[in-house]
Amino acid sequence: xxxxxxxAATTKxxxxxxxxxxxxxxxxxxxxxxxxxxxLSAKQALEEAREVIARKINARHNEIIFTSGATxxxxxxxxxxxxxxxxxxxxxxxxxxxxxxxxxxxxxLETQGFKITYLSVDREGFVNxxxxxxxxxxxxxxxxxxxxxxxxxxxxxxxxxxxxxxNWNEKHxxxxxFHSDAVQAFTKIDINVNDLNxxxxxxxxxxxxxxxxxxxxxxxxxxxxxxxxxxxxxEYNLRPGTENVTSAVGFAKALELFNPKNxxxxxxLRAYLIKEVLKNIxxxxxxxxxxxxxxxxIANFIFKGAEGEAIMLLLDKEGIAVSTGSACASHSLExxxxxxxxxxxxxxxxxxxxxxxxxxNKKEEVDYTVKVFKKxxxxxxxINPLR
Amino acid sequence: xxxxxxxxxxxxxxxxxxxKNPDGVGEVGNPSCGDVLRLYIKVKNxxxxxxxxxxxxxxxxxxxxxxxxxxxxxxxxxEALKIKKKDIADELGGLPEIKMHCSNLAEEALKLxxxxxxxxxxDKK
Numbered sequence: 348x349x350x351x352x353x354x355a356a357t358t359k360x361x362x363x364x365x366x367x368x369x370x371x372x373x374x375x376x377x378x379x380x381x382x383x384x385x386x387l388s389a390k391q392a393l394e395e396a397r398e399v400i401a402r403k404i405n406a407r408h409n410e411i412i413f414t415s416g417a418t419x420x421x422x423x424x425x426x427x428x429x430x431x432x433x434x435x436x437x438x439x440x441x442x443x444x445x446x447x448x449x450x451x452x453x454x455x456l457e458t459q460g461f462k463i464t465y466l467s468v469d470r471e472g473f474v475n476x477x478x479x480x481x482x483x484x485x486x487x488x489x490x491x492x493x494x495x496x497x498x499x500x501x502x503x504x505x506x507x508x509x510x511x512x513x514n515w516n517e518k519h520x521x522x523x524x525f526h527s528d529a530v531q532a533f534t535k536i537d538i539n540v541n542d543l544n545x546x547x548x549x550x551x552x553x554x555x556x557x558x559x560x561x562x563x564x565x566x567x568x569x570x571x572x573x574x575x576x577x578x579x580x581x582e583y584n585l586r587p588g589t590e591n592v593t594s595a596v597g598f599a600k601a602l603e604l605f606n607p608k609n610x611x612x613x614x615x616l617r618a619y620l621i622k623e624v625l626k627n628i629x630x631x632x633x634x635x636x637x638x639x640x641x642x643x644x645i646a647n648f649i650f651k652g653a654e655g656e657a658i659m660l661l662l663d664k665e666g667i668a669v670s671t672g673s674a675c676a677s678h679s680l681e682x683x684x685x686x687x688x689x690x691x692x693x694x695x696x697x698x699x700x701x702x703x704x705x706x707x708n709k710k711e712e713v714d715y716t717v718k719v720f721k722k723x724x725x726x727x728x729x730i731n732p733l734r
Numbered sequence: 735x736x737x738x739x740x741x742x743x744x745x746x747x748x749x750x751x752x753x754k755n756p757d758g759v760g761e762v763g764n765p766s767c768g769d770v771l772r773l774y775i776k777v778k779n780x781x782x783x784x785x786x787x788x789x790x791x792x793x794x795x796x797x798x799x800x801x802x803x804x805x806x807x808x809x810x811x812x813e814a815l816k817i818k819k820k821d822i823a824d825e826l827g828g829l830p831e832i833k834m835h836c837s838n839l840a841e842e843a844l845k846l847x848x849x850x851x852x853x854x855x856x857d858k859k
Contacts (some may be wrong), residue, residue, distance in 0.1 A: 656792035674768050675792030694765035730750045732772035732788035
């Protein structure tokens with residue numbers, strides 16, 4: 348049995364998305380910025396896609412900037428705010444459990460004279476709101492907090508954080524900008540940018556059954572950011588480059604197809620998976636919340652006494668795809684910084700496996716995987732010198 | 735990322751397990767690094783007549799352990815001490831740069847196992 352349990356890494360393109368994209372390869376292929384008929388029909392499709400995306404998050408048409416993906420959107424958000432607003436201050440607040448696109452952008456800004464506060468999280472992964480309140484200051488220009496974490500699935504209290512920032516801004520007559528990387532959260536939970544007081548939001552297509560290579564940054568009207576690439580005046584003069592109409596169409600189709608209701612079954616399957624794994628494999632535990640404030644599809648486990656890359660490869664041999672937070676599988680020799688931020692002991696962090704379910708996964712696949720997990724973990728534990 | 739030889743040894747490791755009454759034991763690494771390698775040797779007439787390994791670690795760590803036991807079995811102590819991490823990696827068809835430290839662990843563990851044996855022999859005298 349081939350089982351794909353790595354949907355947080357990427358998802359397949361839904362066949363309806365693929366169909367929607369087809370005309371825009373070789374039939375309607377003009378450059379969307381050209382003023383002749385070929386270009387105008389491409390432009391129309393682009394703007395229709397933009398409208399669909401805007402409506403999904405309750406934004407305006409002109410607040411959606413297409414990018415090559417969420418990594419670029421995160422870079423544009425963070426460096427864009429930093430460069431445009433450095434006359435107002437040089438302090439940025441983010442968290443210890445952001446995606447590398449946010450963390451590395453912040454680290455880069457540190458070399459350019461910006462001060463970054465990396466908020467701690469508790470044992471479950473919730474951002475410390477008191478620390479946030481204490482960190483806000485007159486030199487703060489940006490707060491960036493990941494909506495739902497890609498490794499453990501925890502959903503942050505974005506609404507409450509939005510309120511904290513709004514109150515601060517009102518009290519101090521300041522304009523601290525609020526950004527969230529919503530890549531994993533998008534379409535699995537409803538996002539209304541107005542309700543949440545968000546100024547910037549990053550989203551991605553290939554995590555939601557759309558094509559790779561496209562994402563978007565929501566930029567609230569009135570929010571000033573500097574562009575980080577230079578060239579033409581596309582995307583409201585914020586992101587140059589010939590528009591990827593084909594992928595934009597695919598992206599819009601994907602998010603039209605799926606919403607939180609589609610994930611109800613996945614949520615139950617996740618609960619079942621967790622129950623079965625913890626029941627059948629001793630000395631294992633779940634990272635992050637069990638049922639509330641967590642994405643319906645991500646389950647991150649620690650298996651004591653077995654190493655993550657070895658577990659992952661043995662599962663792969665049986666046709667099952669998962670990912671690991673083990674150091675051995677990363678490009679550094681450190682285990683997942685997200686798990687370490689939660690307070691997971693280093694030796695246990697090496698034994699982590701993330702299972703991320705998709706809309707097509709079935710109970711039989713979970714049953715098969717639990718059986719394989721049991722076999723594989725026992726085998727690795729049997730050759731562990733410290734057992 | 736891994737050669738077929740590495741995967742072979744990983745999926746089907748040779749000489750794994752705990753040895754009863756080993757003549758020498760060498761252990762390196764620590765769980766916070768994610769790698770622990772333990773080698774057991776049995777020595778007769780200066781030759782390593784049996785060797786077993788136990789490993790907590792990734793595919794490279796397990797493959798390296800397994801290959802090391804193959805390379806060492808039947809060798810004299812001096813021949814065994816000549817085996818370097820590069821030799822183990824080469825026998826496996828090469829290791830990714832970032833995994834070379836695993837072969838270092840095996841070389842270390844072997845040295846410690848032989849030292850342990852030699853110390854025990856000396857203490858008996």
